Amino acid sequence: PPLRIDVVTIFPEYLEPLRAALLGRAVERGLLGIGVHDLRDWTHDVHRAVDDAPYGGGPGMVMKPQVWGEALDDVCGEHTRLVVPTPAGRPFTQQTAREYATERHLVFACGRYEGIDQRVLTDAARRMPVDEVSIGDFVLVGGEVAVLAMVEAVARLLPGVLGNPVSAEQDSFSDGLLEGPSYTRPEVWRDLAVPPVLRSGNHARIDRWRRDESLTRTFHRRPDLLERLPEGSLDKHDREV
Ligand code: 6GU
Numbered sequence: 001p002p003l004r005i006d007v008v009t010i011f012p013e014y015l016e017p018l019r020a021a022l023l024g025r026a027v028e029r030g031l032l033g034i035g036v037h038d039l040r041d042w043t044h045d046v047h048r049a050v051d052d053a054p055y056g057g058g059p060g061m062v063m064k065p066q067v068w069g070e071a072l073d074d075v076c077g078e079h080t081r082l083v084v085p086t087p088a089g090r091p092f093t094q095q096t097a098r099e100y101a102t103e104r105h106l107v108f109a110c111g112r113y114e115g116i117d118q119r120v121l122t123d124a125a126r127r128m129p130v131d132e133v134s135i136g137d138f139v140l141v142g143g144e145v146a147v148l149a150m151v152e153a154v155a156r157l158l159p160g161v162l163g164n165p166v167s168a169e170q171d172s173f174s175d176g177l178l179e180g181p182s183y184t185r186p187e188v189w190r191d192l193a194v195p196p197v198l199r200s201g202n203h204a205r206i207d208r209w210r211r212d213e214s215l216t217r218t219f220h221r222r223p224d225l226l227e228r229l230p231e232g233s234l235d236k237h238d239r240e241v
Pocket of ligand 1: 084086087133135136137139140141143146
């Protein structure tokens with residue numbers, strides 16, 4: 001397949017949704033390869049220990065470098081980009097998803113506890129690109145749920161994964177604005193009517209209305225996005241909305 005994804009985790013059952021629905025179908029159709037690996041397969045001791053107390057003290061446990069080192073030696077290859085989910089990472093965005101969709105091999109290394117001994121990442125970076133990434137400003141217990149989100153964001157950009165190829169990049173963020181509201185039948189539901197412009201058949205007016213809805217929604221919910229639009233992305237009418 002054009003893209004292979006491997007995930008190393010102490011909770012492989014958390015990644016089972018990767019075999020379901022849209023992603024499962026993409027795997028069956030050969031558009032994507034997915035492997036999930038139990039980190040404890042690389043332990044040597046009877047307790048299958050993957051963590052230890054942090055140097056310098058403090059709460060929590062740190063994942064041991066020897067186990068991770070051997071796991072990544074086996075799972076990573078010539079063409080690997082290593083991705084480490086952590087709330088201390090750089091933000092994962094739609095731009096990151098687009099970049100990952102052009103890679104040949106992604107390996108996600110899921111840390112639990114207080115994270116992975118930093119030397120594991122320093123060592124891996126001697127051989128491959130390594131990204132520490134966060135999916136938002138909140139704290140999860142481990143990287144597994146973040147991997148589910150990132151893999152879905154990447155997979156839907158791969159050729160053939162979505163039914164309708166125009167829809168993938170015509171969403172929120174493709175033009176830097178939030179998508180506005182959508183409606184389907186019936187025309188009136190619980191005394192709420194569909195905005196009449198959408199039933200007008202005037203496609204110039206419909207496009208203009210959708211653009212205005214995107215702009216006002218973005219202004220109220222995500223003013224930070226408007227600040228970061230590329231120069232020249234708003235026309236005269238947009239600026240009046
Ligand atoms: Cl990528 N991992 C964890 N553990 N927590 C997070 C996160 C990632 N992104 C936001 N919170």
